Amino acid sequence: MCEFETATRPSALRRLRGTASDVGQFLGRFKTDESGNMSFLAVIGSLSLIAFGGIGIDLMYTEMKRTKVQATLDRAVLAATDLEQGLVPQDVMQDYFDKMQMPDALTSVTVNTGLNYRNVTGTAYVGIPTNFTNLVGLENLAAKGTSSAEERIANVEISLVLDISGSMEAETTTEGTDVAAGTTKIQMLQTATNTFLDTVLTSDNKDLVSVSLVPYSEHVNIGPDIASNLNVNWRHGYSHCLEFPQTDFDSVSLDTSQTFEQAQHYQWNFYGYNHVDDTVCPQYSYERVTPFSQDINALKKQVGDLQPRAGTSIFLGMKWGAALLDPSMRSINSTLAANGVTDTAFSTRPAEYDDENTLKTIVLMTDGQNSNSYRISDFAYNAESEYAHWASNNFWYYLQTQVEQKYWGYYYYQKYNAELGDILMANICNAAKEAGIVVWSIGFEVTDHGAAQMENCASSPAHFFRVEGAELEKTFYSIGRAINQLRLTQ
Secondary structure, three states: OOHHHHHHHHHHHHHHHHHHHHHHHHHHHHOOOOOOOOOHHHHHHHHHHHHHHHHHHHHHHHHHHHHHHHHHHHHHHHHHHHHOOOHHHHHHHHHHHHHHHOOOOOEEEEEEEEOEEEEEEEEEEEEOOOOHHHHHHHOOEEEEEEEEEEEEEEEEEEEEEEEEEEHHHOOOOOOOOOOOOOOOOHHHHHHHHHHHHHHHOOHHHOOOEEEEEEEOOOOOEEEEEEOOOOEEEEOOOOOOEEEEOOOHHHHHOOOOOOEEEEEEOOEEEOOOOOOOOOOOOOOOHEEEEEEOOOOHHHHHHHHHOOOOOOOHHHHHHHHHHHOOOOOOHHHHHHOOOOOOOHHHOOOOOOOOOOOOEEEEEEEEEEOOOOOOEEEEHHHHHOOHHHHHHHHHOOOHHHHHHHHHHHHHHHHHHEEEEEHHHHHHHHHHHHHHHHHHOEEEEEEEOOOOOHHHHHHHHHOHHHHEEEEOOOHHHHHHHHHHHOOOOOOOEE
């Protein structure tokens, strides 16, 4: 046994020395070998990336929360601003945040309200604890928002310009409509106008919406009240139509400095007997302009009395419809209101064009197009006896029964032809649109030519309607609704 131990010890020692040498060599190589190892900078960089990624996550979550807060606030403010809801604006807004499970987010609500407007401003705040941004000293982030909205019932000035020319006596188109056979165009217009008045003159619009009714045929009878406030070369007292220089159609304003010529009073059309009811200038009280009214019953009564008369001068109806919206009419209206002629609630109208609280609009309707219009020659219309003569004698009846045919041409001249009427109409329509007046136009069973003129007059193709039969009432209703929507601005 001893021999065995003596013989084997040197071999074990050699193995031990070899192992120690290998470990030394390994440690030496490990000390100098960089493969597979991370440097100090790499470690710091990795930790920085992790930190920045975490901060990014915090910021993304905060932005998501901020978007939710802002969206809720926007919806809440719009709902609280609605004039048609009678709830307390603060309660409305709080209800929105409660439903979005953010009951404590709404921090302030400011409400300003008046007769025809409501303005609501709200702020919201949500604090968000952070997980990573606290490494850079930000222990909390904020999701906050501010929103404001306003709904304002604008003052509205409407000129309702209606065609009552002779062609309105014809029966309306009935094919494909719900109109009873035998219904005339004027009856359809009366029904449609009443619908329009019901739409724009509501209890909610009291003292806010004024309607100036302008019936027109071959001329426009402005009535004695308006006419008495202008400089007029009076010739008779049978009716109250004024002649305009052609240059007046280039402007919306009424030139109150000029002296107007009174239109002649006579009937041009001949029906086989001495008919004097369809005068070139409409003569009856219900055919006069009614300015600045909100008396729906009186307006409906007047519309119901309208009868078809004479020819068609759309440009004259449009001129007066535009003038009644121009500030140049204000002094006249103020006088009329003081005298009880117009509604005192509208005594300061028409407003200036840049009044942001006022909408000015014209609804222009016709069933035809501009036609020729004639006047009696001066030699036959220059004395009181002659004014009275033509007021009681149909023009063509008198010529055919009392004057030799070869002399007929001396008794009259053409004041307007259809082409000139179209030009003057385009001029006044363009002037109105340039002034900021919203122009709606309706062509009721018109020709292609008439439709083109009316579309050109409208504020845009979308403001023009070419209709037949029962479509007329639907159109007036649609325009009335659109006007109500236009007066609600946010």
